[in-house]
Amino acid sequence: MGKDIELVVYGAEVLCPSCVNLPSSKEQYEWLQAAIGRKFGEDVVTYKYIDIFNPPEDDQHKKFAERVVEEDMFYPVVLIDEEIVGEGNPKLKTVYKALQERGLEPQL
Template identity: 85%
Template sequence: MGNNVELVVYGAEVLCPSCVNLPSSKEQYEWLQAAIGRKFGEEGVTFKYIDIYNPPAEEPYKDFAERVIEEDMFYPVVLIDEEIVGEGNPRLKTVYKALESRGLEPQG
């Protein structure tokens, strides 16, 4: 396949105020990882989880984590190759479409 897509989930252990009845950011990250693995296989996507209150010092992760807090984004915020594809309650259909637009193909 050759192309590797980076999927980054920004979230926190504490649920965002508007996300009270939703799973935690970490649970949604694990759910996305499993669902994407089933549909596209284990190759081609690199997953990363960033705690917005304790981000790594490296860029662009630190800057975007600060942006999530400053702009009061609903988390988890899902980025694929630095494009926001989900916020608060990410939709699988939207995430799948973004992956397919980057050349990933569903496994038979």
């Protein structure tokens, strides 16, 4: 398959006000990478982390980062191929399901 699937995590260094007891967005991003790598293998997903308060200049990521802030979404917000699959405290089961719907198979 090889890197056709993109997982983007929108988050911030400061914790979401409603997510005080959860790991930071960056920690959850790294945790998702490790968990997905163990289940599906390395190099099958492309990962990006976007700081919602300092997004890159490209329109797509900048607009969604603004949306996260304006709509007071719980972050991190996890997208797979532009579909929101997790918000605040992403669930691995939901992320895995979205990846399998896109053709990834768990490794044995």
